[in-house]
Amino acid sequence: MAHAIPRLPDTQIAALSAAYRSAQAAKRRTTLIGVLVLAILIMVAGRVAEVDLVKLWNNAGQLTSYLGRIFYLDNGKLVFTDVADWYWGLGRWMSRLWDTLLIAYLGTLFGAIGAFFLCFAATINLAVNPAQRFLARRFLEFCRTVPEIVFALIFVVAFGLGPVPGVLAIMIHTVGALGKLFAEVVENIDMKPVEGAIASGATRWQAIRYSVVPQVLPNFASYALLRFEINVRGASVMGFVGAGGIGQDLIEAIRKFYYSDVSAILLLIIAAVMIIDLVTERIRHRLISLEHGR
Amino acid sequence: MKTSRMFPDQAAIRARHAALVAGSQRERWVTLAVVLAMAGVALLAIVRLEFSFARLGSGIVQLGTFLGLMVPPTPGTQLWALLKALAETVAIAFLGTLLAALIAFPLGFLAARNTMANRLVRFLTRRFSDSIRGVDTLIWALIWINVVGLGPFAGVLAIMTSDIGAFSKLYSEAIEAIDRRAGEGVTSTGGSRVHAIRFGIVPQVMPVLISQMLYYFESNTRSATIIGIVGAGGIGLYLAEMIRTYEWDQVAFIILMILVTVAAIDFVSSRLRLAIVGERTGRL
Structure with missing residues (x-):
C-alpha cells in the first residue's frame, strides 16, 4: 500500500535545501580549518622534535633486532633454552623487586595519609575558608605537577643514595594526586550527616570522623589501591637516578648491553605489575560493590 | 562514649539488637586486622629500606638549605x-x-x-x-x-x-x-x-x-x-x-x-x- 508523501512547494524546498547546504558547508569549513591547523602544528612539532622518518625507517630494523637480541644468551642460545642461566641473578633481582614493592607501598601509605589530612581543606563543602582552600589546592597541584623523578633527583642529593629518597618522592607525588581525587569524592558526599553531627555539638574533625569517613572510605581505599599500582611502575624506575629498587639493575643492564639481563628484569617487572594489577582490581571491585550495597 | 542520658538502659538495648552489635563487632575485628597488617608491612619496609630519624633529619636540613639557595630563581645565562x-x-x-x-x-x-x-x-x-x-x-x-x-x-x-x-x-x-x-x-x-x-x-x-x-x-x-x-x-x-x-x-x-x-x-x-x-x- 502506497502512502502519499506530502511534497512541499518548490520555492520552500529550494530555500530549505540552500540552508542545509550552507550549514553543511560551514561544518566542512570548520573541519577543514581544524585539520589545517593540526597539520601545521604537526609540521612545527616534527621540526622541533627532530623527527627523522628516514632515520627511523633505516634503523627500524634495530628495534626488532634489539628486541630480538635481548632474548639471546651470551653463548648465542635462546633464553628459554636455559632458564637457569637466563635468571642467574634471580635471588638478587627478587630482593630488589621486593625493595621496589616496599618503596611503592610506603610511598602510597604515607602519601594516602597525607592526602587524607589535606583533602578536606581543598573541598568546597568542608574547607574552613576560601583562603585555606586556595592554599591547599595550589599545594596539591604543585605536588602532582612536578614529576616524582625530579623530586627523587633532588632528594638523592639531600638524603643520599638509596630507597629513602625514592619513598619520599613517591609520597609527595601521591599526596598531590590522591589529595585531588579524595577532595572530589568528599565534594560528592551527602551533607546531611555532617549537619547532624555539627548540630549535636561535634567539632570539625569529629564530624569528619563520624559523618564523612564512613561515606568516603571505600572510595578512598579504591583510589589508594589504584595509586599503589601506578606507584609500583614509578618505583621501578627510581633506581635510574639512584633512588633504590630494581631500576638500578635495569639501567645498568641496558647501559652495559647485558642483553639477556634486560629481558629477564623487564619480564620480572611486567609480571609484578600485572599481578598487582589483577589483585588490586579484585579488591577494588569488592570495595565498590560494598559501597553500592549500602 | 559517655553513657547516654536519654537511654540509660543500655543492656536492654544491647540484648534487643544483639545481631547488630555482634555484626559491628566482627567488622571491628576485620578493620583491626587490616590496619595491623598494613602497619606491620610498613614497619618491615621502614626497617628494610633503612629509614632512620637521623638520616631524615639531616636530609631535611639539607633540603632547607637547597630551598634557601633556590630564591631567587634565575635562568642563568641560558x-x-x-x-x-x-x-x-x-x-x-x-x-x-x-x-x-x-x-x-x-x-x-x-x-x-x-x-x-x-x-x-x-x-x-x-x-x-x-x-x-x-x-x-x-x-x-x-x-x-x-x-x-x-x-x-x-x-x-x-x-x-x-x-x-x-x-x-x-x-x-x-x-x-x-x-x-x-x-x-x-x-x-x-x-x-x-x-x-x-x-x-x-x-x-x-x-x-x-x-x-x-x-x-x-x-x-x-x-x-x-x-x-x-x-x-x-x-x-x-x-x-x-x-x-x-x-x-x-x-x-x-x-x-x-x-x-x-x-x-x-x-x-x-x-x-x-x-x-x-x-x-x-x-x-
Missing part, C-alpha cells in the same frame, strides 16, 4: 636554550600523544568484545597492551635511544609506545560501553561491518577518544619533562644537569617553567575539550 628545550618538550608530548592515539585506534577495536568476535585476537591484543603499559616511559626511552640515537625523536617514540597500551585499553572500554543499536540500524539498511563501525560506532566513541587524548596530552607533557634525564630530549636534560651541579636557583627556574607550561596546556586542553566535545560527554 634562557634561550631553556626555552628551546621547553618547546622541544611540548613538541615531544604533542607528537607522542597524536601518534599513540592513531596507532591505538584500530587496536581498541581489536580488543573490544562487541567489535571483535575472535577471543584469541582479543586476548592477544589485551595482553600486548598490558605488557606495553607495564613498562615505564623512561625504560621505553632507553630502548628507543638504541634505535634512533640520543635526541628528542627517541622521546617522541617512547611517549608513543607507552601510551599505545593505555589508549588501546581506554578505547576498548569506550567501545564496549556504546549503544549497539546505531550499528544495528546501519547493518539493517544494508551497510557492511565496516559501515556499521564507521557510522554506528565511531561517532559515539569519538568524543570520548578526543577528550582522553587531550587529557593525556597534558599528562604527557609532564612525562616529557623527565625523559631528558636519560638523554631523550627536552628540558629534563638541563634539569638533571642543574641538580647534579647544585645550581639550585636555575633548578627552581626550570621547575617554575614546567609548572607554567603544564598549567597553560591544562587550560588550553580543557577549553578545546569543551569546544569539541561539549560538557556532557566529559564523564562516560
Whole structure:
C-alpha cells in the first residue's frame, strides 16, 4: 500500500535545501580549518622534535633486532633454552623487586595519609575558608605537577643514595594526586550527616570522623589501591637516578648491553605489575560493590 | 562514649539488637586486622629500606638549605636554550600523544568484545597492551635511544609506545560501553561491518577518544619533562644537569617553567575539550 508523501512547494524546498547546504558547508569549513591547523602544528612539532622518518625507517630494523637480541644468551642460545642461566641473578633481582614493592607501598601509605589530612581543606563543602582552600589546592597541584623523578633527583642529593629518597618522592607525588581525587569524592558526599553531627555539638574533625569517613572510605581505599599500582611502575624506575629498587639493575643492564639481563628484569617487572594489577582490581571491585550495597 | 542520658538502659538495648552489635563487632575485628597488617608491612619496609630519624633529619636540613639557595630563581645565562628545550618538550608530548592515539585506534577495536568476535585476537591484543603499559616511559626511552640515537625523536617514540597500551585499553572500554543499536540500524539498511563501525560506532566513541587524548596530552607533557634525564630530549636534560651541579636557583627556574607550561596546556586542553566535545560527554 502506497502512502502519499506530502511534497512541499518548490520555492520552500529550494530555500530549505540552500540552508542545509550552507550549514553543511560551514561544518566542512570548520573541519577543514581544524585539520589545517593540526597539520601545521604537526609540521612545527616534527621540526622541533627532530623527527627523522628516514632515520627511523633505516634503523627500524634495530628495534626488532634489539628486541630480538635481548632474548639471546651470551653463548648465542635462546633464553628459554636455559632458564637457569637466563635468571642467574634471580635471588638478587627478587630482593630488589621486593625493595621496589616496599618503596611503592610506603610511598602510597604515607602519601594516602597525607592526602587524607589535606583533602578536606581543598573541598568546597568542608574547607574552613576560601583562603585555606586556595592554599591547599595550589599545594596539591604543585605536588602532582612536578614529576616524582625530579623530586627523587633532588632528594638523592639531600638524603643520599638509596630507597629513602625514592619513598619520599613517591609520597609527595601521591599526596598531590590522591589529595585531588579524595577532595572530589568528599565534594560528592551527602551533607546531611555532617549537619547532624555539627548540630549535636561535634567539632570539625569529629564530624569528619563520624559523618564523612564512613561515606568516603571505600572510595578512598579504591583510589589508594589504584595509586599503589601506578606507584609500583614509578618505583621501578627510581633506581635510574639512584633512588633504590630494581631500576638500578635495569639501567645498568641496558647501559652495559647485558642483553639477556634486560629481558629477564623487564619480564620480572611486567609480571609484578600485572599481578598487582589483577589483585588490586579484585579488591577494588569488592570495595565498590560494598559501597553500592549500602 | 559517655553513657547516654536519654537511654540509660543500655543492656536492654544491647540484648534487643544483639545481631547488630555482634555484626559491628566482627567488622571491628576485620578493620583491626587490616590496619595491623598494613602497619606491620610498613614497619618491615621502614626497617628494610633503612629509614632512620637521623638520616631524615639531616636530609631535611639539607633540603632547607637547597630551598634557601633556590630564591631567587634565575635562568642563568641560558634562557634561550631553556626555552628551546621547553618547546622541544611540548613538541615531544604533542607528537607522542597524536601518534599513540592513531596507532591505538584500530587496536581498541581489536580488543573490544562487541567489535571483535575472535577471543584469541582479543586476548592477544589485551595482553600486548598490558605488557606495553607495564613498562615505564623512561625504560621505553632507553630502548628507543638504541634505535634512533640520543635526541628528542627517541622521546617522541617512547611517549608513543607507552601510551599505545593505555589508549588501546581506554578505547576498548569506550567501545564496549556504546549503544549497539546505531550499528544495528546501519547493518539493517544494508551497510557492511565496516559501515556499521564507521557510522554506528565511531561517532559515539569519538568524543570520548578526543577528550582522553587531550587529557593525556597534558599528562604527557609532564612525562616529557623527565625523559631528558636519560638523554631523550627536552628540558629534563638541563634539569638533571642543574641538580647534579647544585645550581639550585636555575633548578627552581626550570621547575617554575614546567609548572607554567603544564598549567597553560591544562587550560588550553580543557577549553578545546569543551569546544569539541561539549560538557556532557566529559564523564562516560
